[in-house]
Amino acid sequence: MAVLTILQAVNDALRTEMRLNEKIVVLGEDVGRLGGVFRATDGLQKEFGEERVVDTPLSEAGIIGSAIGMALYGLRPVPEIQFQDFIYPAFDQIVNELAKFRYRSGGQYPCPVTIRTPYGGGIRGGHYHSQSGETHFAHTPGLKVVIPSTPYDTKGLLIASMRDPDPVMFMEPKRIYRSAKGEVPEGAYTVPIGKASVPREGTDVSVFAYGSMIPVCLEAAKHAESKGTSVEVVDLRSLVPLDIKAVLASAEKTGRAVVVYEAPRTCGYGAEISALIAEHAMLSMKAPIVRVTGFDTPFPYALEDLYMPNPDRVYRAIEQVMSY
Amino acid sequence: MPEEIRYIQVVDEEGRVDTKLEPKMKKERVMQLYTTLIRLRTLEARMMTLQRAGRIGFYGGSVGQEATATGSAAALQPQDWVFPQYREPGAALIKGISMETLLYQFMSTAKDIGKGRQMPVHYGDRAVNFVTISSVVASQIPHGVGAAWAMRMRKANAVAMVYYGDGATSTADFHAGMNFAAVFRAPCIMWCNNNQFAISVPREKQTASKTLAQKAIAYGMEGLQVDGQDMISVYAAAKYAADKARKGDGPTMVESITYRVGPHSSSDDPSRYRPDSEVELWRKKDTLERMRHYLRHKKWYDEDEDAKLHKLADEEVSAAIAAAERAGPPSWETMLEDVYAEMPQHLQMQHDDLAAYLKWKEARA
Numbered sequence: 001m002a003v004l005t006i007l008q009a010v011n012d013a014l015r016t017e018m019r020l021n022e023k024i025v026v027l028g029e030d031v032g033r034l035g036g037v038f039r040a041t042d043g044l045q046k047e048f049g050e051e052r053v054v055d056t057p058l059s060e061a062g063i064i065g066s067a068i069g070m071a072l073y074g075l076r077p078v079p080e081i082q083f084q085d086f087i088y089p090a091f092d093q094i095v096n097e098l099a100k101f102r103y104r105s106g107g108q109y110p111c112p113v114t115i116r117t118p119y120g121g122g123i124r125g126g127h128y129h130s131q132s133g134e135t136h137f138a139h140t141p142g143l144k145v146v147i148p149s150t151p152y153d154t155k156g157l158l159i160a161s162m163r164d165p166d167p168v169m170f171m172e173p174k175r176i177y178r179s180a181k182g183e184v185p186e187g188a189y190t191v192p193i194g195k196a197s198v199p200r201e202g203t204d205v206s207v208f209a210y211g212s213m214i215p216v217c218l219e220a221a222k223h224a225e226s227k228g229t230s231v232e233v234v235d236l237r238s239l240v241p242l243d244i245k246a247v248l249a250s251a252e253k254t255g256r257a258v259v260v261y262e263a264p265r266t267c268g269y270g271a272e273i274s275a276l277i278a279e280h281a282m283l284s285m286k287a288p289i290v291r292v293t294g295f296d297t298p299f300p301y302a303l304e305d306l307y308m309p310n311p312d313r314v315y316r317a318i319e320q321v322m323s324y
Numbered sequence: 325m326p327e328e329i330r331y332i333q334v335v336d337e338e339g340r341v342d343t344k345l346e347p348k349m350k351k352e353r354v355m356q357l358y359t360t361l362i363r364l365r366t367l368e369a370r371m372m373t374l375q376r377a378g379r380i381g382f383y384g385g386s387v388g389q390e391a392t393a394t395g396s397a398a399a400l401q402p403q404d405w406v407f408p409q410y411r412e413p414g415a416a417l418i419k420g421i422s423m424e425t426l427l428y429q430f431m432s433t434a435k436d437i438g439k440g441r442q443m444p445v446h447y448g449d450r451a452v453n454f455v456t457i458s459s460v461v462a463s464q465i466p467h468g469v470g471a472a473w474a475m476r477m478r479k480a481n482a483v484a485m486v487y488y489g490d491g492a493t494s495t496a497d498f499h500a501g502m503n504f505a506a507v508f509r510a511p512c513i514m515w516c517n518n519n520q521f522a523i524s525v526p527r528e529k530q531t532a533s534k535t536l537a538q539k540a541i542a543y544g545m546e547g548l549q550v551d552g553q554d555m556i557s558v559y560a561a562a563k564y565a566a567d568k569a570r571k572g573d574g575p576t577m578v579e580s581i582t583y584r585v586g587p588h589s590s591s592d593d594p595s596r597y598r599p600d601s602e603v604e605l606w607r608k609k610d611t612l613e614r615m616r617h618y619l620r621h622k623k624w625y626d627e628d629e630d631a632k633l634h635k636l637a638d639e640e641v642s643a644a645i646a647a648a649e650r651a652g653p654p655s656w657e658t659m660l661e662d663v664y665a666e667m668p669q670h671l672q673m674q675h676d677d678l679a680a681y682l683k684w685k686e687a688r689a
Contacts (some may be wrong), residue, residue, distance in 0.1 A: 025477070051477055054508075056504070057500075057503050057504060057507055059496075059499075059500040059503065059504070061466065061496055061497055061500045062466055062500030062501065062503065062504045064466075065463065065465070065466025065467055065469075065470065065497060065500060065501065066466045066467070066469050066470030066473060066500075066501075066504050067470060068466070068467050068470060069407075069466060069467035069468060069469060069470020069471035069472070069473070069474065069484075070470045070471065070473065070474040071470075072455065072467060072470075072471055073405070073470075073471040073474035073475060073478070074474070074478070075474045075477070075478075077470075089496065092460060092463060092497075093463060093466070093497075096458060096460050096463060097458060097460070097463050097467070100458075101456070102662050102663070102664070102665070103441060103662045103663055104438060104441055104442055104446070104456055104458070105437070105438055105448050105450070105455075105456035106436070106437050106438040106439040106441065106456075106662065107439075107661070107662040108437060108438075108448065108449075108450040108456065109448070109450060109455065109456060110665065141663050142663055142664070144664070165664075165665035166664045166665055194668060194669075240668075240670075241664075241668030241669060241670060242669075242670060243669075244669050244670060244673075245669070
C-alpha cells in the first residue's frame with residue numbers, strides 16, 4: 001500500500017472521485033494551472049480540463065456563492081478556500097445560504113457543496129494564515145464539519161463528504177499536511193462522517209481532540225504512559241455530527257477528561273465536549289474536566305509556539321486530572 | 325460588446341407604440357400577462373389589509389412595479405430558473421406558482437412548501453424552477469450565476485433569470501456575481517429592478533454612477549435600460565437577453581426603471597423619506613394604465629371584459645385566503661426536520677427533549 005501525506009491523500013481523493021463522478025467540479029483561487037498554493041489539486045486540471053477544475057477570480061463570496069448555484073442545479077462542487085482565514089467574505093453565503101437552503105425550502109433544495117479549506121497554526125503564518133475557526137461553522141445548523149488527522153481518514157472522509165447529501169466544511173490541518181504520513185489504499189473508499197476514532201486506547205484519562213492536535217496529544221499520551229498513566233486519545237474526526245456515544249463512552253470508562261483544541265478558549269468547540277460530559281457523564285467523573293487550548297487573543301506571530309497547545313501542556317493537564 | 329446603454333421603450337406614457345421595437349406576441353399571451361397584473365394588484369391590496377388585521381405577520385409588496393417581474397419572467401421557458409430577490413410575485417405567478425401556494429406561505433401553514441419556516445413573502449417552488457427566497461439582499465446573484473454556469477456545463481438549453489434591486493448593486497455579492505457571470509460567460513440575465521429606493525435610501529445615494537446599467541460595461545457585459553412601467557418594453561428587453569444567453573452569447577444586465585409606490589414592507593412608513601407628490605408622479609405612470617393604452621392600440625380592450633377580470637381575480641384571492649386559513653399550522657416535529665438529509669444524533673436528542681417538554685406541558689394543563 002502506498003504511503004501518502006495528508007496533502008497527497010486530498011489529491012488522491014479528489015482524483016479518485018472525479019473519475020467516478022462527472023458532476024464533481026473543483027473551483028477556487030489558483031487550483032487549476034498552479035495546482036493550489038499547497039498543491040492539493042496538483043495535476044487535476046491537466047486530467048479533467050478547465051471546465052471541471054476552474055481557476056476563479058479572487059472572490060471567496062463569488063466562489064462559494066456560485067458553488068451554491070451549481071449545487072442547486074445538480075452538480076457536486078468542491079470549492080477550495082485557500083486559507084480558512086480568508087473564508088469570511090463568504091461567511092454570509094455559508095451561514096445564511098448554504099447552511100439554510102435545505103431547511104428554508106422545506107427540503108426542496110439540498111445544497112451538497114464540500115468546502116475544502118486548510119486551517120490552523122504552527123506554520124509561521126501570523127494572524128491571517130493560522131486561525132482555527134471551526135466553531136463558527138459547528139455553530140451553524142445545516143453544515144457538517146469534518147477535520148481529519150491522518151492520510152487514511154483524509155481520503156475516506158473527503159470521498160464521504162463528496163457523496164454526502166449535505167454541505168460539508170472539510171477543514172484540513174495544514175500544519176501536518178506533509179508531516180503526517182500513512183498507508184492509503186488505492187481506489188475509492190469512505191470513512192463514515194459522524195464516527196470518532198480511538199487512535200490510542202487507555203484506562204486512566206481520556207483526551208479529546210481533532211485535526212493537528214492529534215499528534216500533539218499522542219505524544220503527550222506516550223510520555224504519560226512512561227510515567228505510569230494510561231491515556232486514551234479520542235479523535236473526533238467529525239465535529240458535526242458529533243459521535244456523542246463515543247465521547248460519553250470514553251469519558252465514562254476513564255472518568256477523567258482533557259479536551260484539547262488550538263482555537264481560542266472561550267466558546268471553542270471543546271467547550272461543547274466539556275458540557276456534554278458534564279451533562280451526561282458527571283456521575284462517572286473522578287476529576288474536573290480540563291481544557292488545553294489556544295488563548296483568547298488574535299493569533300500571535302513571534303509567540304506562536306507559546307500560543308499553540310503542545311505535548312507539554314497536554315501532559316500537564318493529564319497530571320492535573322490525575323491528581324484528584 | 326456595445327459600450328453604450330440602450331434604452332428600450334415600446335409604449336410611452338401617452339400610449340404611442342414604437343412598432344419597430346414592438347415584440348411579436350399573440351393576443352392570448354398579452355391578455356394573460358395583463359390578467360396577471362390584475363391578479364397581482366388584487367393580491368397586494370388584500371395582503372396589506374390582512375396584515376393590518378393581524379391575519380398575516382408581515383407583507384412586502386410590489387405595487388407599482390408589477391410589470392417588471394411579470395414581463396421579464398414571461399420571456400422565460402419552463403426549463404429556465406428564477407433566482408428572485410423578494411419583490412417579484414409577478415414572476416412567481418408567470419412561472420406557475422398558484423395563488424394558493426403563495427397564500428399557504430404567507431399564512432405560515434402546514435401546506436406551505438417551505439413548511440412555515442420563513443416569514444411571509446419567502447416562497448419558492450422547485451417544480452417550476454423558482455428558487456426559495458432569502459431576506460439577504462443580493463446573495464442570490466452568485467447563485468444564479470453558478471446555476472447558469474452549471475447549465476452551460478451540462479449543455480442544458482436553459483438560462484437563469486437573476487433579480488435584484490438598486491440597493492443590491494452596492495453589495496459585494498453583486499460585484500462577485502457580475503464578474504463571475506462575465507468571466508465565465510454564464511447564460512444568465514442580471515435583471516435589476518431599480519425601484520428608486522433601498523428602504524429609505526434613494527437611488528442617488530446608492531451610487532454616483534449615472535445609470536445602474538452602465539456598471540455592466542466595466543465587467544465586460546452588455547447593459548440595457550428599459551421602461552419598467554411598460555410590460556411590453558420589459559418583455560422585449562427580457563426576450564432579447566434570454567435569447568442571447570440561450571445562444572451562448574453571454575449575460576446581459578438589464579436595469580428596469582420602476583418605482584415602489586407602496587412601502588418597503590408592512591413595517592415601513594415611506595412618508596418619512598419621500599413626498600406624496602413624488603409618489604403621485606409615479607402613479608400617473610401606472611403600469612396597468614400603460615397596458616390599457618396598449619390594449620386599446622391593439623383594439624383588444626373591452627371594458628366589460630376588464631371588470632370580469634377584476635372580479636375573477638378577487639374571487640381567486642378570496643378562495644386562496646380561505647384555503648390557507650383552513651390549512652392550519654405546521655406540526656412541531658417539522659422544526660427539527662430538513663436541517664440535514666437525515667436527523668443526526670444531537671438533533672434526535674433535542675427532538676426527544678422537546679417531545680418530553682410538550683408531554684410535560686400537556687400533563688400540567
